[in-house]
Amino acid sequence: MLLEVENVVKHFPITTGLLVKQTIGQVSAVDGVSFDLSPGETLGLVGETGCGKSTLARCVAGLHPITSGRVRFDGDDITNLPRARMRAYRRDIQVIFQDPYGSLNPRRRVGSIIADPLVVHRVSRGTELRRTVQELMERVGLNPEHYNRFPAEFSGGQRQRIGVARALALRPRLIICDEPVSALDVSIQAQILNLLKDLQDEFGLTYLFIAHDLSVVRHISDRIAVMYLGKIVELAGADELHEHPRHPYTNALLSATAVADPDEAERRRRIILTGDVPSPIDPPSGCRFHPRCPKARERCSSEEPPPALRDHLVACHFPVEAGEDLTTSGSGGRPA
Amino acid sequence: MSLLEVTDLKVSFPTSDGLVQAVRGLSFTVDRGRTLAIVGESGSGKTVSTQAILGLSPGADISGTALFEGVDLLELDREQLRRIRGAEISVVFQDPLTSLHPLYKVGRQIEELFHVHRPDTSRAEARKRAIELLGLVGIPRPDRRVDDYPHQFSGGMRQRAMIAMSLALNPKLIVADEPTTALDATVQAQILELIGRVQAEFDIALILITHDLGVVAGIADEVLVMYAGLVAERADRRTLYYRPHHPYTKGLLESIPGSTGTRGDRLRPIPGSPPSLIDLPSGCAFHPRCPYAMPVCAAERPPPAKVTGGGGHASACWLPHEAVGLGPEADALRLQAKEA
Ligand SMILES: Nc1ncnc2c1ncn2[C@@H]1O[C@H](COP(=O)(O)OP(=O)(O)OP(=O)(O)O)[C@@H](O)[C@H]1O
Ligand SMILES: Nc1ncnc2c1ncn2[C@@H]1O[C@H](COP(=O)(O)OP(=O)(O)OP(=O)(O)O)[C@@H](O)[C@H]1O
Ligand code: SF4
Ligand code: SF4
Ligand SMILES: [Mg+2]
Numbered sequence: 187m188l189l190e191v192e193n194v195v196k197h198f199p200i201t202t203g204l205l206v207k208q209t210i211g212q213v214s215a216v217d218g219v220s221f222d223l224s225p226g227e228t229l230g231l232v233g234e235t236g237c238g239k240s241t242l243a244r245c246v247a248g249l250h251p252i253t254s255g256r257v258r259f260d261g262d263d264i265t266n267l268p269r270a271r272m273r274a275y276r277r278d279i280q281v282i283f284q285d286p287y288g289s290l291n292p293r294r295r296v297g298s299i300i301a302d303p304l305v306v307h308r309v310s311r312g313t314e315l316r317r318t319v320q321e322l323m324e325r326v327g328l329n330p331e332h333y334n335r336f337p338a339e340f341s342g343g344q345r346q347r348i349g350v351a352r353a354l355a356l357r358p359r360l361i362i363c364d365e366p367v368s369a370l371d372v373s374i375q376a377q378i379l380n381l382l383k384d385l386q387d388e389f390g391l392t393y394l395f396i397a398h399d400l401s402v403v404r405h406i407s408d409r410i411a412v413m414y415l416g417k418i419v420e421l422a423g424a425d426e427l428h429e430h431p432r433h434p435y436t437n438a439l440l441s442a443t444a445v446a447d448p449d450e451a452e453r454r455r456r457i458i459l460t461g462d463v464p465s466p467i468d469p470p471s472g473c474r475f476h477p478r479c480p481k482a483r484e485r486c487s488s489e490e491p492p493p494a495l496r497d498h499l500v501a502c503h504f505p506v507e508a509g510e511d512l513t514t515s516g517s518g519g520r521p522a
Numbered sequence: 523m524s525l526l527e528v529t530d531l532k533v534s535f536p537t538s539d540g541l542v543q544a545v546r547g548l549s550f551t552v553d554r555g556r557t558l559a560i561v562g563e564s565g566s567g568k569t570v571s572t573q574a575i576l577g578l579s580p581g582a583d584i585s586g587t588a589l590f591e592g593v594d595l596l597e598l599d600r601e602q603l604r605r606i607r608g609a610e611i612s613v614v615f616q617d618p619l620t621s622l623h624p625l626y627k628v629g630r631q632i633e634e635l636f637h638v639h640r641p642d643t644s645r646a647e648a649r650k651r652a653i654e655l656l657g658l659v660g661i662p663r664p665d666r667r668v669d670d671y672p673h674q675f676s677g678g679m680r681q682r683a684m685i686a687m688s689l690a691l692n693p694k695l696i697v698a699d700e701p702t703t704a705l706d707a708t709v710q711a712q713i714l715e716l717i718g719r720v721q722a723e724f725d726i727a728l729i730l731i732t733h734d735l736g737v738v739a740g741i742a743d744e745v746l747v748m749y750a751g752l753v754a755e756r757a758d759r760r761t762l763y764y765r766p767h768h769p770y771t772k773g774l775l776e777s778i779p780g781s782t783g784t785r786g787d788r789l790r791p792i793p794g795s796p797p798s799l800i801d802l803p804s805g806c807a808f809h810p811r812c813p814y815a816m817p818v819c820a821a822e823r824p825p826p827a828k829v830t831g832g833g834g835h836a837s838a839c840w841l842p843h844e845a846v847g848l849g850p851e852a853d854a855l856r857l858q859a860k861e862a
C-alpha cells in the first residue's frame with residue numbers, strides 16, 4: 187500500500203472570547219475515516235459541500251494536524267510529524283487545489299511559481315532550474331516562452347495547468363487533487379482530465395481525486411468513496427458503485443446527478459431528498475443520514491451503523507437491495 | 523406572436539483595453555409557457571444578453587430590438603422597465619445572497635414586492651401571500667421562517683426564497699441565470715424539480731441560463747448554444763443532443779465525462795480556449811478551434827441557416843446542412859466537406 191488512512195478524525199474547536207479563548211463546541215469535519223491506496227491507483231472522493239473532503243485531503247497531506255487516527259505513507263507512520271521530518275514526505279505528496287484563480291500569487295511570474303518547490307527543496311537552480319521549469323510547462327501543455335508572464339495573462343484552464351506543473355515538479359508519488367476541474371468549463375475540464383490521466387500513465391502517479399461531480403469522478407477513478415458529514419458511507423469500484431449503489435445516500439446522489447441525455451433524463455426516476463445537509467457542529471444521532479433517508483427506521487436514529495469496511499463497503503443498517511426502488515418510499519420522482 | 527422576440531441584439535462595453543463585443547447580433551424567441559435554455563462556455567454572453575434586455579447592464583452600448591408582448595423593452599425608460607421587471611418578467615440569479623437584502627427579513631422582502639407593484643394590497647394580505655409563497659416552494663414551517671433573515675437560511679432555502687419572490691406577481695416570464703450552479707447535486711435536483719413544477723402549474727415561460735448540459739437535458743424545450751456572443755446552434759432538446767450540426771455543440775457534448783462510452787477512455791475536448799472578445803477571430807469565431815475549419819471559415823461569418831435536424835433546427839456553420847449527428851457517418855460528411 188502506498189497510503190493507509192486509519193480511522194482519521196479531525197475536529198475544529200469552536201472558540202469564543204477575544205482575550206481568553208474558550209472552546210464552546212467543535213466541528214466534526216472528519217470523523218473516523220479509513221481507506222487505502224495502492225501505487226498507480228486513483229481513488230475518487232465525492233460528497234456535498236462541507237462533508238469534509240478538503241479537510242481529509244489536508245490531513246493526508248500533513249497540512250493539518252489530526253485529532254486522532256493514523257496516516258501511513260509507503261509503510262512509514264507520518265501522523266502529525268514535526269515540520270522538519272515531514273519535509274521528506276512533502277516531496278512525495280503534492281496537492282492541486284480547486285481554484286485556479288486564488289491559489290496562484292497574482293504578483294509573481296509563472297516561471298517562479300512553478301519553480302517554487304524546486305527551490306524550496308533545493309533540487310535545482312540557475313539555468314538548470316529554468317530548463318526544468320520550461321520542460322514542465324511544455325509537458326502540461328503550456329507555451330514555455332510564457333515563462334515570464336503573470337497568472338492574470340492565462341485563462342482558467344491554463345492556470346490549472348500551472349498548478350499541475352507545480353505539483354509535478356518534485357516528481358511526487360501521490361498527488362491529491364482537490365476539485366481540480368470544478369471551476370472549469372466542460373471542454374477545458376476534459377483537457378485537464380486527459381492531462382492528469384496521461385501524467386499518471388507516464389509517471390506511475392497515484393491520485394486521491396476529490397470532486398462533487400460524480401460523472402467526473404467515475405471517469406477518472408478506479409474506486410470511489412462517498413462521504414457524508416465527515417464519514418465515508420460507501421466505498422466500491424467505480425463501475426460497481428454506479429451499477430449497484432447500496433447506501434441510500436449514494437442512490438440519491440446518483441439519481442440527482444444530471445445526465446446530458448434527454449431520453450435518459452426522462453427515464454430516470456429521481457429520489458428527491460428532503461431538507462439540507464445538517465451541520466457538522468451538531469450532527470444527527472445514530473446514522474447521520476437518518477433525517478433525510480427514505481429508508482430510515484427507528485434503529486437508525488439511535489444506533490450508528492458500523493463503518494464501511496473492505497471491498498464493497500457500505501455503512502448502513504438497511505442497505506439498498508438490487509431492484510429495490512427508493513423513489514416510491516421517498517417523496518417521489520420528478521413529475522414528467 | 524412569441525412572448526419575447528429578440529432581434530439582432532448587440533451589446534458592447536467600452537473599456538480601457540478596447541471594445542468588448544460581448545453580444546454580436548443575437549436573435550431568438552421564447553413562446554408562452556415554454557423553456558428556452560441558453561448554454562455556452564464562460565464569457566460567451568449568456569448573462570449579458572439577458573441583462574441588457576432587462577435594463578441591467580449599465581455602461582453597455584446596446585442595439586437591436588427585444589419585443590415583449592409586442593413592446594420593445596430596449597425603448598422603455600427606467601421607470602417603465604422597472605415596472606415590467608419583477609411583475610411581468612422576474613429574474614432568479616445564481617447567488618441569492620446578492621439579490622436578497624441581508625438586513626431585511628425574507629418575508630418582508632416578498633411583501634415589499636406587493637407594496638411596490640400592487641399598492642392596493644393590504645399589509646395583512648401581503649404577509650399572507652408571503653407565507654403561502656414560501657410554503658409553495660417547500661420551506662418548512664413558512665409561518666415561522668417568514669421572519670428569518672437571509673443568513674438564517676441555507677443556500678438551497680435562499681434559492682427557494684428567490685423562486686418564491688420570482689413567482690409573487692404571477693410573471694409571464696422567468697429568467698433564471700445559473701439558478702443551481704452554486705448548489706449541491708441533491709439540492710440542485712430539488713430546485714430544478716421545483717422550477718419545473720411551478721412553471722407547468724402557472725404556465726410561465728422560462729429562460730434558463732446554464733453552462734451545464736446535464737441540467738438542460740432534463741428540463742428544456744429548446745436549446746440555444748452561444749459562442750463568442752452569437753448563436754452557434756438552436757434546436758429542440760432531442761435534436762440538439764442527438765443530431766447536432768455545429769462542431770462547437772458536438773465538441774461540448776463529447777467533452778462530457780461518460781460521453782465516450784467507457785470509463786477511463788480519453789475524452790475528446792475542444793482544443794484551445796475561447797477567444798478574446800476584444801480581438802475576435804475573423805469569419806467564424808470558432809475557426810481557430812474547429813477541427814473541420816475550411817478556408818471560407820476564416821474569411822466569412824456563417825449566417826444562421828436551417829439544417830436537416832428537423833423543426834426549427836438552425837446552425838451558424840459553413841458545413842453542409844445534412845452534416846448532423848455525432849456518429850461516424852456525420853463525421854465523414856464533415857471531413858469530406860473539409861477536404862473538398
Ligand atoms: N479551519 C477550519 N476551522 C473550522 N472549521 C473548519 C475549518 N476548515 C473546515 N471547517 C469545517 O469543516 C467542515 C468540512 O469542510 P471541508 O472544507 O473539508 O468540506 P468539503 O467537503 O471540502 O466542502 P466543499 O465541497 O465545499 O469544498 C465544514 O463544516 C467546514 O466549515
Ligand atoms: N461591465 C462589463 N464591462 C466589460 N466587459 C464585460 C462587462 N460585463 C460583461 N463583460 C464581458 O462580456 C462577456 C460576456 O459575459 P457574460 O457574463 O455574459 O458571460 P456568460 O456567458 O454569462 O459567462 P458565465 O458562464 O461565466 O456566467 C465576458 O467576456 C465579460 O467579461
Ligand atoms: S442506517 Fe438507516 S438512516 Fe442510515 S442510511 Fe441506512 S437506512 Fe438510512
Ligand atoms: S463555420 Fe467552419 S470553423 Fe466555424 S464551426 Fe463551421 S466548420 Fe467550423
Ligand atoms: Mg473542499
Ligand SMILES: [Mg+2]
Pocket residue numbers: 568569570699
Ligand atoms: Mg453568466
